[in-house]
Amino acid sequence: MRNLVTAVLFLTLYVCNAQQITSEQFDLETYNSFSKKDYNTTIQLGNEAIKRGIDFYFLRYRIGVSYFEKTNYEVAITHFEKAKEFDSNDPVLMEYLYYSYLYTNRNEKAVELLAIFPDDLKAKMNYKSSFFKSISAELGVLKTNNFDTNKNANLKANNNFAHGTFYSDVIFANIFINNQITPNFKLQNLLSLVSNTSNDLFQSSLPVNRSQLFTNNNNYFQWNGIGSYYCKGWNIGAGFGVYNSSYITYTPPPPFQPNTPFSSIKTNTTNFSTSISLSRKLKYIEPSLAITYTNLSNTDTFCIEGALNYFPLGNLNFYGNTKIGMVTNDSETNTIITQLLGVKIAKKIWIEGYGAYGNHQNYISDSGLYVFNTPNKINWYAGSNLNFYFKQVDFSLGYGIQERASTYENGPNPSSINTINYTYNYNLLKTKIVWKF
Incomplete structure (x- = not known):
């Protein structure tokens, strides 16, 4: 029995000593490769050490910086956060972790x-606690x-009456x-102003034969x-939203009364929306879900x-966003699919392509x-953005x-009409500037 206990004790001391030597070897080898900026070797040696159960601050720090220099910031975060558990006071580590998050x-x-951050690190990074972030x-x-396509067209065809509202250009800001507010x-807050031109043609x-045009x-x-x-x-x-709009409705005079003026009614509407959302950032992906209620068009509608x-x-050199939405009310349910892809094409320049259907x-x-x-409903849209990112200003x-x-509409008279469906296109041109504080 004494011999068995002695053997177990000897084996335990031998394993602990071997573990200590192995840890020292990994420390030395990762230090040498890291000093030479041989990041691939540092990552390989570091991951092998972790597999063997060896873990310490400088090992995680060197692996994290190696992944950071290879621009795989997602994996770098894993190792920086683990290093922070060993030592949360290293300002260099915290700076690396901060930029990996960004x-x-x-x-x-x-x-x-x-x-x-400690005050000296905040000063180094020119940190300013600003109420306005951007x-x-x-x-x-x-x-x-x-409108130009339809203003001279024969909307009546073989009928006696026609009416349509044709929209011209739209300007928005x-x-x-x-x-x-807090960390x-x-x-x-989003404030939007849109101005469009509507052309009511009778x-x-x-x-x-008589043609009457009202432009507003x-x-x-x-x-x-x-x-x-x-x-x-x-x-x-x-979220909460308020939407205010106005429009004019025209009514033609009865048939065979050409000298009777059109009647008109101006309508102002105020609608609102309220929403809740939930999202979580995981490694490489960020899923989210949002539910919105609105009474736009004076119709109770839910958007999911x-x-x-x-x-x-593991970085922002290439990214994507896929959305599937559903709009439902008492009369219909529509599904919308949206896709965006972005890629870095130069040091401070990204290009995005996007499209949506539904x-x-x-x-x-x-x-x-x-x-x-x-x-009028939007069937689909597509486009691209060219984005320039600088320290204090972004431009798009x-x-x-x-x-x-x-x-x-057309028909034999205003009381008996047919509905004619058609499509038309808008070309969008926009520019955006962002001031960051």
């Missing part, structure tokens, strides 16, 4: 970490030949304000407020949207940041195309 779109984690302004125009809570042959400039205002709270990797959001952001390279009318996306409160140029669907 370069993987983990902005909430970056803000949370920045708040606990303010952006976007201007754009949607151009169409819809957006102001987006991003406030960081875990941010508030976003054609009649009762009793003689219509203004539309939108405000959306979205608050989101970050807690243990989860983002919980709530599931989205997935993904960063397959009836977008009254569709609310991203908890209210994108609202499709259009008089965009082009897109939309297909919209509309109708006009």
Whole structure:
């Protein structure tokens, strides 16, 4: 029995000593390869050490920096966070971890970490605790030949009466304000102003051929407020929106009364929306779900949207966003599929391509940041953005195309009409500038 105990004790001491020697060897070998900036070897040796149960601060630090230099920031985060458990006071480590969060779109984690930086590190990074994180302004125009194509057309065909509302160009402006209230809570405000031109065209042959055109400039205002709270990797959001618009409805005189003027009614409408959302950033992906209620078009409507952001390279050099939305009310249910892909093409330049398919009318996306409160439904759209990112200012140029669907009416008289469906296109030109504080 004494011999067995002695053997077990000897074996235990031998294994512990071998473990200590192996740990020292890995420390020396990873130090040498790391010093030579041989990051592939450092990663290989470091991962082998971890497989053997060897783990210490400098091992994780060297592996993390090696992945960081290879721009795989997602994997770097794993090792930096583990190194932080060994030593949370190393300012160099914290700086590496901060930028790894930023370069993987983990902005909430970056803000949370920045708040606990020591004063000297904050000074080095020119950190300023600002209530305003960013303010952006976007201007754009949607151009169409819809009215020009139809204004001289024979809408009556073989009938006596026709009426259609044909829209011309649209001009819009957006102001987006991003406030960081606390390290875990941010508030976003979006203000939008849209101006479009509607052309109400009436054609009649009762009793003689007659054409009447009414042109109006219509203004539309939108405000959306979205608050989101970050807690243990989860983002919980709530939004509210108010939408105000006005339009004029024209009614033709009875047949055989050509000298009787048209009657008109101006209508102002105010609608609202409310939404809740939930998202979580995981390694390489970020799933989210949002549910919105709105009474746009004075119709009770629910929008449900599931989205997935993904960063397959572990950085922002290539990324994508896929969304599937559903818009449902008492009369219909529509499904919308949206896809975006972005790729880095130069040091500070990214290009994005996007597209969407489905009836977008009254569709609310991203908890209210994108609202499709259009008089005619959007069947599909596609486009691209060229984005320039600098230290204090971001700049973007965009082009897109939309297909919209509309109708006009004709018939033997205004009381007996047929509905004619047709489509037309908008060409979108926009520019956006973001000031970062």
